[in-house]
Amino acid sequence: MRIKEQRVLRGPNLYAETPCLLAEIDAAGGPGMLPDLHERLLALLPALPTGAAKGLASGASIDQAIEPVAMHLQTEAGAPAGFSHTVASQGGQYHIACGYECEQVAALALATTVELLNALVRGEQYPMAEALERLRAAAARHAIGTSTAAVLAAAQRRGIPSMRLLDQANLFQLGWGSRQKRLQATITGATNAIAVGIARNKQLTKTLLEQAGVPVPAGATVDSLEDALRVARQLGGIVTVKPLDANQGKGVTTTCGTPDQVERAWEHARGYGPRVIVEEYLAGRDYRVLVTGTRVAAASWRRPPFVTGDGRHSVRELVECENRNPARGDGHTKVLTRIALDELAVHTLAAQGYSADCVPAAGVDVQLRGNANLSTGGTAEDVTDLLPDETRELCVRAARTIGLDVAGIDIVCEDIARPLREQHGGIIEVNAAPGIRMHQYPSHGKPRNAGAAIVEQMFGEDDGRIPVIGVSGSTGATTTTLLIGHAARMAGMRTGMTTADGVYISGNRTMQGDCTGYRCARSVLASPEVDIAVLETGHDGVLQHGLAFDRCDVAVVLNVADDGEARLQAVVARGASRAVVLNAEDDRCVAMAADLKERIEVLYVSLDAENPVLLRHLEGGGRGAYLLDHTLVIADGMRHKALIDAHQMRISAGGVARHLLASALAATCALAASGFGDLEIRDALRSFTWDSMAAAPCSNASDAHGVSTGAAMDS
Incomplete structure (x- = not known):
């Protein structure tokens, strides 16, 4: 059995209105039925859908296993497809059309299926675990980020077309032609490049926000450990240390109360950039507010990653258990990110009196990070309805001060339901390209359609389509x-x-x-x-x-x-x-x-004014066009209007070029x-004429009629 030919149908096609992978499989001379096919497949793929398994158990040939196995392998890879279709032809040839979420995964799944079935025919062992690992790696490599996927889904619901501009990047075009917009993650084509640069520079962001009357923590940017210790002393109490221009919580240490802690935090931050901010630590919870245009679209309370003791398992075992949660994955591929038990986690544990091998008491929450970013394993709870109008206005002002059309505003305060100034709360960062999975898929609270809010900011009421x-x-x-x-x-x-x-x-x-x-x-x-x-x-x-x-x-x-x-x-x-x-x-x-x-x-349309199909259609109130005595007539039910004499058309050769008149009727x-x-x-x-287009750089070419083409207006 082999794949003779394979191609990707990326648009509506003979088999479906959605994209699919079409393959021609040559199974001529194959073994036909394998008595134990069902059992051997289930041994390798125990999660094979019940319907497919029953179909194969009822005496199916090995050729009939191609379609269900290929579809199941896409599901196992984490890229499930919606439909499949098999057409058998003569001589053991099969055409299989498989829908896909990711075309690269679909192609690999089909190739893996053929390898697997050939191995079963030869009575050989097949390395199923390795094959599944390859499929999952391909799915991860070509996956669309969770935030981008939420925006694309919102666009699709509104009928806005989209296309991926690069296979290896989350860069998309939404809409067609002159009404298109571009999107990369949650950065839109309207996002100001200068604003993105400002947002990356946390000290500049703070300076501009302070000038705009937005509450921010006191602090300074430093280039040396000595300066970091000096600023920490000047601020007094607990400080936060973070890189000047990193993101996703990288290099951040939130609660440094001693010189040793400041030094460790300094070294950690320096791993993400040469310049470091030492700033006043604001006590309270960590919140993220999403601003799209001139409104707050969503707000979440972000909790640092933690595990809850059960009195039996160590912190390490509890982290391993939590990371098996199917909602957690690497990077941004899933709703939540796996928790890293790294050096920073060890320091965070030590500050609470734990090590990775300690067994926390039942019901005790053990924190594994100081920062609450989802990218480091944190969780989120929706608090959108709790925001006071004053806080909403401050967040919108912060985004507009930086110049971002879509912004993630990071707030620290004791209670998000109270105005910030009443509780010494403040805005600590403004983020370009904010992740929105915390709003789309909160661990607790009401999900917010952040993707739809971004689409609304991009398109308003428009659908992005040209005729x-x-x-x-x-x-x-x-x-x-x-x-x-x-x-x-x-x-x-x-x-x-x-x-x-x-x-x-x-x-x-x-x-x-x-x-x-x-x-x-x-x-x-x-x-x-x-x-x-x-x-x-x-x-x-x-x-x-x-x-x-x-x-x-x-x-x-x-x-x-x-x-x-x-x-x-x-x-x-x-x-x-x-x-x-x-x-x-x-x-x-x-x-x-x-x-x-x-x-x-x-x-x-018809060149024959007496064509019965045309006449019945017009009698029923339909529209059409026909030729009557060298006149092009356009009809709307019982109203028939002479449009133009064919002799007046420059391309009609005096009204005798009937094939051109047929084109004119269709165009009409x-x-x-x-x-x-x-x-x-x-x-x-x-x-309209066949003269060359004056502006056309390749005007010496010929069209299907053998004459040079062009569409020129009368002078």
């Missing part, structure tokens, strides 16, 4: 695309187009050659210069990678060569969210109308469905 028109057909698609794009440019819209001739952005050809596939369409949707996208979508592109968009406003299917092509072009039609333009003279096109989503308008309906008026459509049809 998208998908055009497909065995002939005439390039002409139709260019006609639609020309009309949009005449209306003052910056237009992005993909065609069989190249990619055009605002009339300039940016890529040359057949650009009707996934990647070229994505380049248009990623361009901030595009107000409307008109995407010629080849059936081969749909076959290889799926659609480049999750949905388009209007889809156009001009004609179909055969049944196989019809299935692929139907994917384009099903992707429409507003309207589909179909050729009434092509039976395969007409059949697509039956598979559209509810409330999707169908517009029919697509424009009408997109909200263009009759006059705008008429002017575009009249002025």
